[in-house]
Amino acid sequence: MNRMDGNHHPHPNLPPSRGKECSAAIVAISRRGAALGARVRDALGDDAALYVERRFSNDANGAIAFDLPVRPLVGRLFGECENLVLMMPVGAAVRLLAAQIGDKHTDAAVVCVDDGGRFAVSLLSGHVGGADALAGRVADAIGATAVITSASHVLETLAVDLLGSEFGWRIEASSAMVTRASAAVVNGEPVGVYQDAGERDWWASDRPLPPNLNICATVEGLAEYPNVLLISDRTDVSDRVTALEPETLVVYRPRSLVVGIGSRRGVGIEELKKLLHRTFAAFDLSINAIKCIATAELKRDEAAMGLLAERLGVAVRYFGADELNAMPGPSGASESQRLLGIVAVAEPAALLASGGDIVVPKVRSAAAALAVARINIDGQDREDFSPPSPCLHRGRL
Numbered sequence: 001m002n003r004m005d006g007n008h009h010p011h012p013n014l015p016p017s018r019g020k021e022c023s024a025a026i027v028a029i030s031r032r033g034a035a036l037g038a039r040v041r042d043a044l045g046d047d048a049a050l051y052v053e054r055r056f057s058n059d060a061n062g063a064i065a066f067d068l069p070v071r072p073l074v075g076r077l078f079g080e081c082e083n084l085v086l087m088m089p090v091g092a093a094v095r096l097l098a099a100q101i102g103d104k105h106t107d108a109a110v111v112c113v114d115d116g117g118r119f120a121v122s123l124l125s126g127h128v129g130g131a132d133a134l135a136g137r138v139a140d141a142i143g144a145t146a147v148i149t150s151a152s153h154v155l156e157t158l159a160v161d162l163l164g165s166e167f168g169w170r171i172e173a174s175s176a177m178v179t180r181a182s183a184a185v186v187n188g189e190p191v192g193v194y195q196d197a198g199e200r201d202w203w204a205s206d207r208p209l210p211p212n213l214n215i216c217a218t219v220e221g222l223a224e225y226p227n228v229l230l231i232s233d234r235t236d237v238s239d240r241v242t243a244l245e246p247e248t249l250v251v252y253r254p255r256s257l258v259v260g261i262g263s264r265r266g267v268g269i270e271e272l273k274k275l276l277h278r279t280f281a282a283f284d285l286s287i288n289a290i291k292c293i294a295t296a297e298l299k300r301d302e303a304a305m306g307l308l309a310e311r312l313g314v315a316v317r318y319f320g321a322d323e324l325n326a327m328p329g330p331s332g333a334s335e336s337q338r339l340l341g342i343v344a345v346a347e348p349a350a351l352l353a354s355g356g357d358i359v360v361p362k363v364r365s366a367a368a369a370l371a372v373a374r375i376n377i378d379g380q381d382r383e384d385f386s387p388p389s390p391c392l393h394r395g396r397l
Helices: 031-044 071-080 090-100 131-142 175-186 220-224 235-243 269-282 303-312 321-325 335-339 346-354
Strands: 022-028 048-053 064-066 081-087 109-113 119-124 145-147 170-172 191-195 213-216 227-231 248-253 257-263 290-296 315-319 357-364 368-374
Touching (some): 071 090, 109 131, 131 145, 257 269, 257 303, 290 303
16 A cells, blocks of 8 residues: 655644644743744744743843743743743753643643753653654754654654544544553554545655554454554444454544535524434444535525534535536435525535545435535545555565
8 A cells, every 4th residue: 555645744833733822932041041942932933932031031032031930930831832842951840840740632742952952852742742843843943952752753653642633633542542552553563554534645655664554455354453543434444343353443533524515594503413413324424534514605604504513623615606506416406406596505515625526415304405525635546545455564575
């Protein structure tokens, strides 16, 4: 299977937002730290703020001055910011933050930089929170060495809890299961991988796949592996894999489905919700794989449409009548749609937003119609997601 054709970005500009008030803050308590901190702030962009102990703050570094002690400031920024760069020794940072550390999913990403500017140390929330990537950005900014101790990073293997995160994939597995699967990967245990939807360039094109990861062409091929990573937008596929009873199983739902919706004026949210869930259950599709909702421009003021998208955590895409009429769906038009001058809404909108094919033709309720299309990734068909043999055993050929 060839999915090594994507670009790899080892250090994104800033780790993804987790909904905190501030994107990034840099704190310096020395003259040298202030100078280095200014370079880090400039590299991280306009959303980053530099805080410098008052004695070393001046117009040249454009910093926000603060008075010692530094503990209250660091504590506040740790709670408010996504990313925190502390220009101080690791030991000092640990003592300042020890009482506030919660868990890697909510804590700020913290990087420490020594006064000599030699090392940028990923201290807290390494790969999940983005501190590993942040350490790389900081190191690049000041010519330092990034110090990263996350197992998946130092072993140059797959980070189970980050797979597909750049594409918005959703994980269906408990935290304990993800931890066990991560241990299996970093300890070199055999892992079977099956993918039938979503982006294929989840591994860098210039790096060989770790030898214990084995790409399978069929669900049945996973049976020989105690650890399984499944990438699919279908619930029947995940049910089949679950029935194999692997020791660890992590399911990833790629954002590969577009829901096209047409409706009568004033349709209710509950009707749309019931139609969506009933349809996805009937066609064995995962709600977590929805990329967006697509509909007609004239539905922009329909409150139920926006509310449904909000509950799903997705966007709504709107298309004009000319666009919809230029992309007819397989089911034809209803009389009410002809009266509006639109051939159809649900299927054409789904096709336009996905660039792919209809997988669920138009399904109706009393006041709405729904269709589902699967996104075409880089012009690849579903069969292109798998190698020709039942399993490709990396490193064992």
